[in-house]
Amino acid sequence: VGDKIQKFSCKHNCYYCPNEPNMPRSYLSEESGVRRGHRNHWDPIQQFYARAWAYYVNGHPIDKVELLVLGGTWSEYPYEYQETFMRDIFYSANTFFEPKKREPLSLAEEQIKNEAAECRVIGVTLETRPDCIDADELRRMRKYGCTRVQIGIQHTNDKILKLINRGCENKDAINCVRLLKNVGFKIDFHLMPDLPGSSIRLDKQMSVQKSIPTNNYFVLTFFLKKKKKNEKQWKLYPCQIVPWTVIKKWYDEGKYKPYEIKDLIELMIHVKAQVHPWIRLNRVVRDIPNQYIIGGNEITNLRQAKTTPTGDAKLFIRKYESSGGDEYFLSFETEDESTIFGFVRLRLVHDKNITDEVFPELKDCAMIRELHVYGQMKPVGNKENVRTQDYKTQHTGFGRRLMIAAEQIAVLKGFTRVSVIAGIGTRNYYRKIGYELIETYLIKDIAATDIKQIISQYTLTEVPYENKFEKNTVKEYNKRLQQEIEELKDDEFQPYQFTVTKWELTQKTKAFSISQYLLLFFIVSVLSSAFFCGGTAIISFRFHQNDVKFLTPKCVIQ
Structure with a gap:
């Protein structure tokens, strides 16, 4: 602590990077x-x-x-x-x-x-x-x-x-x-x-x-x-x-x-x-x-994007392969995909040796890499703040629903452990939904008795979506998922009812328009x-x- 200016600097010399006199490398004094x-x-x-x-x-x-x-x-x-x-x-x-x-x-x-x-x-x-x-x-x-x-x-x-x-x-x-x-x-x-x-x-x-x-x-x-x-x-x-x-x-x-x-x-x-x-x-x-x-x-x-009232939210599931693993992007959006309320990123690793060598606590874990809900922020614990009112979107259950859906996919893919790379200040949120701090990750061990409950809580839904570069659709993915669910129907699991109706929420909320984001980000x-x-x-x-x-x-x- 105190008035300290470090003497070390970046050792590289990328040709687009400024080197203003009397300023640390890459800084411009009027920023x-x-x-x-x-x-x-x-x-x-x-x-x-x-x-x-x-x-x-x-x-x-x-x-x-x-x-x-x-x-x-x-x-x-x-x-x-x-x-x-x-x-x-x-x-x-x-x-x-x-x-x-x-x-x-x-x-x-x-x-x-x-x-x-x-x-x-x-x-x-x-x-x-x-x-x-x-x-x-x-x-x-x-x-x-x-x-x-x-x-x-x-x-x-x-x-x-x-x-x-x-x-x-x-x-x-x-x-x-x-x-x-x-x-x-x-x-x-x-x-x-x-x-x-x-x-x-x-x-x-x-x-x-x-x-x-x-x-x-x-x-x-x-x-x-x-x-x-x-x-x-x-x-x-x-x-x-x-x-x-x-x-x-x-x-x-x-x-x-x-x-x-x-x-x-x-x-x-x-x-x-x-x-x-x-x-x-x-x-x-x-x-x-x-x-x-x-x-x-x-x-x-x-x-500063303007929030606008939207209609019912629907769960979208998109799957793709990346960096030697399967990535699932689960999101609540309006039916026309113009507005997103929140999303979660789930990763299932193919090459587990890499993960286990660096962080042994992640052995056999499906990984939640990000959970994010858009909209007007609410203070921790949903405390009222006289300075900022009219909170609408956060703490309406989107995050919890997304986590449950991600856990469901992980279980159906054969994982019994789920990890979250959580920020320090969010650890208690995950503790409330069954996660335990192990080293630096929040991890949930899903017992056999819990698997049945997870599978029965929510229905993964069919949402047609076509990749712009590949012809696979979420519909095809859900057909494969249904087959896997059928295979789970044995003495250990209760029968699972698969439906193809979209997951609808009747709750109205505020969110960001993706088109507004694209326009404002570009300007x-x-x-x-x-x-x-x-x-x-x-x-x-x-x-x-x-x-x-x-x-x-x-x-x-x-």
Whole structure:
């Protein structure tokens, strides 16, 4: 704690990354998050207090915090700095409402306190490079409470990666994603079109050719077709020219010319029109201050999506193969698929040896990688808050219903254990529905007597859905599922009635329109960008309301 500016910096020199004098690598001094971090001398505790206070006095509940440590390469920071940094974050949340601050405890002790704190860290995101992920790094990340990892893929063409001096290859990304998924992590991809060496013509041509070798796939459409790296949350960062970069010199010398804005928009529309329903576009275009770039949008608050009343919610089940395992994306949506209320990601691993070697507690586990319900946030415990009223969507049972459906699929697929990679502040929620903390995961052992109850609770339903690139449908999947259910009809299980009617909820609620998301994501970037490179880590955290990311910044708390 205190006024400390780390002396270490990012050892890499990616040619699109700025190196502004007197600033840590990758930071631009006029970014709002960087300015805020500088005012607080990059101290994580003071940054957290300052940013949380700003939300609190504006009437925003701050009892659910999703913390993002962004920018640079977290894995290459000294381990002692990493642990102290994360300890201070949990300490900040635990003591925010305390008038008299105590001394920090250990990381593990602060995490235990945070489970029931007034300000709970419900998720931690760390950002790193594909070539930094191995078994030891996975263990460290779980120790820090990490639930999501952001990976700077940037591109899948090795020639382009070499041209921009990225320092890693496409094969590193494939291996990284496989390791992360097989121990339950949620993943964000950072994808960067318009890099030197690419072109609109090549991008569009490769987006429709399935026979092109792996290394030649364009970064965006590649992920839609290749099962090895089909992740669920993206950040689309078209390359932007800023001062203090190598590509700025190329631009001045006429060696690099970025796309015209109309061509870039056409490309984004082309890609976004093909994005699978289970992929969330976390960000489109990075929020760089206008003075650093020519043109661009200056409005910063259009990401606050408006909730609108919707009709009945229906359960959709989508299955696909990815990174050596089966992924199930279960979601409550309106019948026309225009609005999503909540979703859960279930992973069934084929190669269990990888998982067992890194985290033995995950042996024979089906993995819940993410549970998310959209809408107006409710405080922990459904407490009334005079500052924010008219709560509608959270705590209406979507999350519990999704968990039951996921458990049902796991049981039908032969699993008797289910794990959740849960944020520290959400552990009690899962404890209430039968999960127990084992090491860093919440795990439920499903006894034989419980299997019968799980199968009888809900009916998995047929929802026609056609993959844009493959011709399998959920209807076909449910036929196979029905056959499996028939096989369970023996003395150990009660008969199970399979129906093909959609799961309907009569409860009205508020949710986000996907079309609104796509439009708003494309128009504006995030409220605040967060980097972490050059000597200090940048923190970005968001409070959950309408799934808007309220970023605080250097390690900046954004």
